[in-house]
Amino acid sequence: AQSVTQLGSHVSVSEGALVLLRCNYSSSVPPYLFWYVQYPNQGLQLLLKYTTGATLVKGINGFEAEFKKSETSFHLTKPSAHMSDAAEYFCAVSEIWANQGGKLIFGQGTELSVKP
Amino acid sequence: NAGVTQTPKFQVLKTGQSMTLQCAQDMNHEYMSWYRQDPGMGLRLIHYSVGAGITDQGEVPNGYNVSRSTTEDFPLRLLSAAPSQTSVYFCASRKTGGVETEAFFGQGTRLTVV
Numbered sequence: 001a002q003s004v005t006q007l008g009s010h011v012s013v014s015e016g017a018l019v020l021l022r023c024n025y026s027s028s029v030p031p032y033l034f035w036y037v038q039y040p041n042q043g044l045q046l047l048l049k050y051t052t053g054a055t056l057v058k059g060i061n062g063f064e065a066e067f068k069k070s071e072t073s074f075h076l077t078k079p080s081a082h083m084s085d086a087a088e089y090f091c092a093v094s095e096i097w098a099n100q101g102g103k104l105i106f107g108q109g110t111e112l113s114v115k116p
Numbered sequence: 117n118a119g120v121t122q123t124p125k126f127q128v129l130k131t132g133q134s135m136t137l138q139c140a141q142d143m144n145h146e147y148m149s150w151y152r153q154d155p156g157m158g159l160r161l162i163h164y165s166v167g168a169g170i171t172d173q174g175e176v177p178n179g180y181n182v183s184r185s186t187t188e189d190f191p192l193r194l195l196s197a198a199p200s201q202t203s204v205y206f207c208a209s210r211k212t213g214g215v216e217t218e219a220f221f222g223q224g225t226r227l228t229v230v
Contacts, residue, residue: 009156032216043120043206043221044159051216090158094216103149103174104208104219106158 002027002093006107014115019063019078021110023091026072032094033074034104035065039087047089050074061085086114118142122207122222129197129229137192137225139207145220147210148190152176152203153224159206165190197229 007022025031032051036044048059055067061084065076074091088111095103123138141148149164161174163182171182179201181193190209194201204226208219 006158034218036221041224043223044208044219045221046218049216049218103161103164104159106151106160108156108158 002031002095002105004091004093004105004107006089006091006110008110009108010111010113012113012115013081015083016080019076019081019085019112021076021089021091021112023065023074023076023107024072025074025091025093027093030069033065033067034092034094035059035063035074035076036090036092037087038090038109044090047076081112081114083114083116086112088112120207120209120220120222122205122225124225125223126226127228129194129227131197131199131229133197135194135197137194137205137207137227139190139192139222140188141190141207141209141220142188143209143211143220144187145209145211146187147219148184149174149208149210149219150180150182150190150192151206151208153206154203162192162205194227197227199229201227202229203227 003026005024034049035047048057050067058064091107092104120141146167150162151159165171165184207222210219211217
């Protein structure tokens with residue numbers, strides 16, 4: 001079965017510092033991987049996704065993630081944090097079988113705080 | 117396009133009461149699903165549907181029912197609310213055959229059972 005583990009339920013960085021949010025997955029087949037962001041009292045919105053092809057994926061708001069098959073990782077990074085990046089971030093892997101309803105399997109989430 | 121619309125946004129129920137959380141999407145997506153979000157547990161799948169008339173259980177289905185009579189709507193019913201069902205509920209939809217496509221989420225329903 002596929003699964004996702006996010007290391008660190010809470011990460012705090014200073015404004016302008018590097019953001020690194022960790023995600024490791026377990027999958028017996030090449031995965032489809034996603035990062036979603038949830039701002040307070042909002043739904044989830046897509047930051048970026050990896051399907052096939054280039055392993056470095058760029059998303060919205062300056063975020064990017066690198067798919068590393070050898071490490072089964074899909075860590076999210078941003079070179080310089082902004083106060084508006086404070087939110088909860090979820091890594092997810094897609095169930096691959098069409099009859100499974102396009103299920104997404106989520107990690108536990110990482111709350112990012114940005115200090116001025 | 118409105119995307120995925122959930123109602124209500126907030127609800128307080130007494131233990132034992134029943135209610136229906138509404139979810140509608142206007143993107144003609146065949147895949148729809150319900151998740152619950154609890155602190156430290158991410159999002160857990162309750163029920164999902166691959167099309168009108170077809171539903172199946174997810175990871176945490178107990179205490180919830182669903183039906184899918186149209187492509188657009190996917191309501192979630194709580195039969196007899198319990199305090200353990202206090203949570204934030206999200207409805208999501210995805211494009212047909214879309215294991216590599218993004219899921220679109222509603223704004224959520226914050227439910228408190230007292």
